[in-house]
Amino acid sequence: MSRIFSFLTATRGKGRLHWTDWVSYGYLLFGVLLMFGPVVWLVLSSFKTPNELDRFPPRFLPYAQDVAEVEGFEEPLLLFTVTEGDLAGQIVAQTRRAAGRAEVVLPDDPENRIRMPAANLEAIEGIAFATENYTSLFERFNFLRFFWNSTFITVMATLIMLLVNSMAAFALSKYQFRGRTAVLLMVVGTLMIPQTVVLVPLFLITFELGMLNSLWGVIIPGAATPTGVFLLRQYMITIPDEILDAARMDKASEWKIFWRIIIPLSAPAIAVLAILAIMWRWNDFLWPLIVLTRSENFTLQLALNSFQGELQTDWPSLLAMTVLTLLPIAAVFMFLQKYIATGIASTGGK
Amino acid sequence: MLSIISPLMRLIEIPMLALQRLLGINRLAWVFLLPNLVLFGLFAFLPVILNFFYATSGSDNVMLADRPYVGARNFVTLMDCSSYLDPNTCREDKFWRAVWNTSWFVTLQVGFMVGFSLLTAIILNRDIRARGFFRSVFFFPVLLSPVVVALIWKWILQREGVMNAFLDWTGIGGYNWLVDAQWAFTWSVFISVWAHMGFYTLILLAGLQAIPRDVYEAATMDRASPWRTFRRITLPLLSPTMLVVLVLALIKGVQTFDEIYAFTGGGPGTATTFIIQYIYEEGFAGAPRLFGLAAAASLMVAIVLLILTLIQLWVNRRNADG
Structure with missing residues (x-):
């Protein structure tokens, strides 16, 4: 008991930091985490896409899958890296996905549609702040x-x-x-x-x-x-x-x-x-x-x-x-x- | 903004000048007081009187003329219990649950809050770097609205929230916090301490800084141990501030509603329903609107708060004199 209070009441250790100073700073840093952490988490979460929000366990920063405009398609297509097969290592854009199979194209060659198991595709993601959550507030x-x-x-x-x-x-x-x-x-x-x-x-x-x-x-x-x-x-x-x-x-x-x-x-x-x-x-x-x-x-x-x-x-x-x-x-x-x-x-x- | 206000003020000057000529300078004071006194009368004193009429009348009608006089029946309904310790034996069991929940909540919340505020204030009072920064960090949540506080923590504590992710990662395993009565109550105490402790830390820190340095220097000269210094100097000299903080926290604690209502809605069941929520639900949220019961319960809360406020005024006066 006496020790606890000696660190609580002592003033400056002369010259170098006393161990009680370390405990004080530890407490204060924990305080920063506890008081600011939840607000930071709220702000980061508000920039995540609905898919990302559903993800468990959650990731710290907001991520979103990269997309690319491909000639001949109206909507931007989701980008993937192929993990297995002939195209392994290549970046492809997905045009359709159903029942575990995906239809993809190479971004440079949009005419040639390739089918492969969806399991062979790995999503390419980058940090992206989704502002749709905010804009939809005004619309909906x-x-x-x-x-x-x-x-x-x-x-x-x-x-x-x-x-x-x-x-x-x-x-x-x-x-x-x-x-x-x-x-x-x-x-x-x-x-x-x-x-x-x-x-x-x-x-x-x-x-x-x-x-x-x-x-x-x-x-x-x-x-x-x-x-x-x-x-x-x-x-x-x-x-x-x-x-x-x-x-x-x-x-x-x-x-x-x-x-x-x-x-x-x-x-x-x-x-x-x-x-x-x-x-x-x-x-x-x-x-x-x-x-x-x-x-x-x-x-x-x-x-x-x-x-x-x-x-x-x-x-x-x-x-x-x-x-x-x-x-x-x-x-x-x-x-x-x-x-x-x-x-x-x-x-x-x- | 000023461009609207300035002409307005010049406009008010015309009748005020006429009144000044009519009444003389000293009686003009009443004119200055009038708007404030009317508002106090209409929205503070008149309601207190009307509250007695509501508490002693029945039916779900809001117009006083249409409410039959029922004497003390509302109070009898509220107090009808075989055992006050067990809400299940009460006719108005929700009221007694709210009373007991509030009592427990206030005890725990005020205890933890004053404890942590004191600890934080003592640490902030040490010779530390960036004190201003740390002080504002602890103070920051005080400014957040109750609903925002509730939503922040609901988001963290939800089933697939970051708290459960963390607990899964450590191996303890997640939990559906807010559907469990005891955990919902525990977290309610927690978020309430989280949101308000900065305010009390600020007051206690001011109290600590008002203690003269030379008292400590004398203690150091006498080779008093830090623990002894704390017990014999800091605590006694801080006790007036502690008393202020304690009474203030009790007054606010009894009136807890907003953040918990937005956080749990009073549930699960009635696990986090407090007395103000009971009043709100009887009088305004449910059908039929039982204004009588709500007013009777308000009156009981008012008595508790009156006693606490009188203590507060007495403490303030004593501190000012001493």
Whole structure:
């Protein structure tokens, strides 16, 4: 026990690496494999042809059989190497295959059809990224529709939330008025009411407002968040009151002060909240599942979930769609990683 | 985007200016608060009140006026058991299965998650190269949507998936994981820890980094063993953060739904059906829609979460004061 902890707590071994450093790096590299591995596997799999996806055991990289255009044939033909017989070692193109026998031609001599047992042929394969999985999403599914729904909900909900929450935070940080403590307590109170425990009445209210099966039914109920109010208020408190007073001297209206001074000065906090909101809304699942029941209103998350539930799971399309769903979040992560970490650590929410 | 927003803001200024003249500056605060308070009222406080009406009324009608008052009958139905330890003896056996599944799940998930997060945070807090990279690697899955997490692991664990290929290769042999109740549950705990541990690692790492270096230097001067240093310095000084992490993980754990629903659908059977899924299925997925039972069950979850949240607020306050 003591040894385990000596490696966990020791700091740098002087000069060369201590054995505990090796164990630490081992753990971290295993972590890289465990955390990134599955995502890498998903992305690689999404570029495999249906045949390749059915293959067991699977291969790491996506392979596809080489094909060649041969004169006199409309479709490109699959290429094979002959393993036995007169033509052993030659590359041939297959024109037909039935009952264990294949009809092939030499690519240079397309007129001369040769028959041989299919067992004598070995497929020529190369690494190839099959993009059909992706293109078929646009042809066979309403992918753009789902993408649009998700984007619309995310953008609108984020904008509304930022405006509403920053207005409230402004009032709570820069005004002295009776009832301020009561309002603050009320905001704390909403922390204790997660959406998951009021689903039924929330459903009724959304229904009464005529927002069932509408994207607004997803956007509006979550537009005000206690987390957002607290985060922004905490930041706005640090803005000196003198700036506001100076603006009032210049006869700026309160709204102008809010919009022209407070908002730009709170930009870092607003950026953090915006990233969190984008993440929450893009990944949101339970409430959209309840509100949006018609498939033309589905968000990407709902579409993914409903396709995987179908009897015959169409993995090629599903994998491609999963990749496209995580892509925007992955992009946000790459560019704004630092903000996300601070945002999540300071609000305790995700 | 700005070209739409800017004129909009100038447009809002007109009524706001009128209100400012009418109310005076300090009462204008209420105008700024109004949209937020209306949303809170409509979508948080009103639902809490309405939830009591649903929980004490029957039928599958969503309109409150058409729902007959049934008193505590929904609660009686939920609580009707010969033995609470055995869901088979309960009238609403699915509810009790969900309760027990959730209890087990939360215990295991929170235990493993806090354990691994602590281990990872301690290692990341050492003097290692590329710390930023490793930290973001562990954090990355936190951003993935629950459905994406579920699909990634479903693809890996499916019968002809890469996990079984690997096990075949090692000679252990593959298995049809998600049709076996116990394995489905185990993997549910696993993917949930996988997806969320980065978040808690981040908080714990921040807690570790807040411990002053000179305390450790003093310990080294006194020739304290690393184990002793860990027990006597790191753990006590980290305990406020640990408490935050624990309560936060419990609050999230009780509400687990998305990723497991997309991963197993609650199955096989009811092996991975948790309490929120029970509420969802009674109220929204099944026919007839038993809003009363769903609301009654929600109320019970709400009480558990209320207690946890009060503990959370108390912990936060204590940490802020201390």
